[in-house]
Amino acid sequence: MAEIKIPLKQDLPPSPVKKENDLLKNKKFKNFIKSKTYPAVFQIPIALIFAFIVLELIIGPGEAHDNFGTAGTWVLWWPLLPILLLLFGRFWCIVCPFGYLNDVVQKFVGNNKPVPKFLKKYGIWIIDITFLMITWSDHVWGIVENPRGSGVLLFMITTAVIFSGALFERRTWCRYLCFLGGLSGNYSRAGMVELRGTPEICKKCTTASCYKGTSEVPGCPMFEFPRTMDDSAECNLCGNCVKNCPNDSITISTRIPTKELWNIKKPKIEVAFLAIVIMGIVFVQNITMLEIWDEILNSLENILGTTNYYITFTVTFLIAMAIPVALLLLTGLIAKKFNKTSVKENFARFGYAIIPLDLAGHIAHNLFHLLAEGKSVGYTFMELFGISSNGASTALVSSPTIQMLQYIIITIGTVGSIYTAYRLARSSQIKSTVLGTTVVYTILMILLAVANILLFSLPMAMRM
């Protein structure tokens, strides 16, 4: 880090104003977070597993069905990621092998240049566009179904991370460029863990070592200042601020999921846009895995007069992305009648209310892969030692059970989204407009939920 200072001693008297449910009140937990072993104890084993998975993807079996790398990435890690984000916020980002690689490269050859202004300004838009492009290319070139394709994707990210780590300061990649970071940031807002500074202590602080770092520990890798941080979108729970704060101001506490979304002071249109396109992406992922996808494709080929998949899928993709965006805009227009707020502001603010349903849709979709194909992780691992599964079923539970779980998750997500819309209306409007605005957004959430449930009720094809 560029701004490392000498270690600091406590410069303020101890304060009794810390949060009730602060997990750092537990001495063992606090000592663990403050120790040198955290987060390395998670980072090193995960980096080793990641290296093995990359190796398997690029030189292992060419068929997804037989490749441990494919199973480990797309059947285990990818479905678990949204669940981890809900439970632990962006904790994954501190143990992520790419982030760790960034830190290692930076330590040895990092030039620590400041983040370019355009990245600060357009970072989330770059993330939004990259996320859409990767989803599109996955379908067109079959990245998930092709181990080599998955390997190339990981290589591309590795190269970009090394470039970013070698050139820029802190975790520029994670904060401004990682397409998963954008998704993780959005989901972490609905997550159950938050790290914050204690305002009563922070306002008297003059050292800001949480941000600047000390000679022992670098400052916040995500460019966050706990003193002013009011959301969990960028906090990866690395523990550096806990280690650096001389006044014991930092708290890590549990909270009601979605609580952070109830009072968004400065809604950003790009965050709302990412939230709504993720809904579109979940639709695309579902539609293309349905057994009726071939029939849909045939009809589309007849309408467009071409069998070229690049064209037919691109049209499907654009429609699937445009419908939720158009619906959110339309809802904003109707809500304007009640709350007299501009469509743009409604879009930005109430886009955040989509996040719980996004998260539910993402978990529900991937639950199918995790539970219907979960055993493939074990089978492909056994095949590394020459033990064949002899075509045994990969399912952990039956399809009706998975479907029931998917419906329950979507229902919970819908309730979360409706309640978030209500709280957002309450926190930003006068009493008389809250009901009308909430009803309008409730209808939108129910529409999106019904679309999700309809898609989950149809038979789905497997990845492996």
Added chain:
Amino acid sequence: MKFKLIKSLVFTLVFALSFSTLAFAATTGTPINKQADGVNTTITFANETIKPGSNEFTISLLDSSGKPLDNPNLKLTAAMDTSTDMGGMKEDKPMMIDLKEGSQKGVYTGMVDFNKNGQWIITSTYNVLGQAKTTDLDVKVQSAGPNFLIIGGFLAVIILVIVIAAITKKKKSTKA
């Protein structure tokens, strides 16, 4: 002097590494030929080994004297060869392949997406003097091995980035 020498060595190594992978690259295409009813059908894949995924190819239809057919209205489909299956397997619907006219008369280009390895049949349907004819071409799709060109390319870029970063860092610390 020492620094310059190390720099030159590293750059040589990077270039050697990147170009060494070319040895693994495909050098020639794979032609598959069949003669039926006096028509010589040749399909040539761009890559030496045909692998699952998208494969570019050219196809030519020549009569017995080596001249391209007039208005053959060529259509191509690809399907997995299920003739050797023990039964009970669901037969996939043949895929239609889009064709474009090539630079020479009687030569067409296209892209076929083999979704798995194994034996495939490409069926060409064309007209000869107003009569529809069909030729089946057997294609063996092999399991995709590692692409050392791509791996080497990425490694070369990574090494280059690290080396440049190390040099700039060193320069910066020397200045300071």
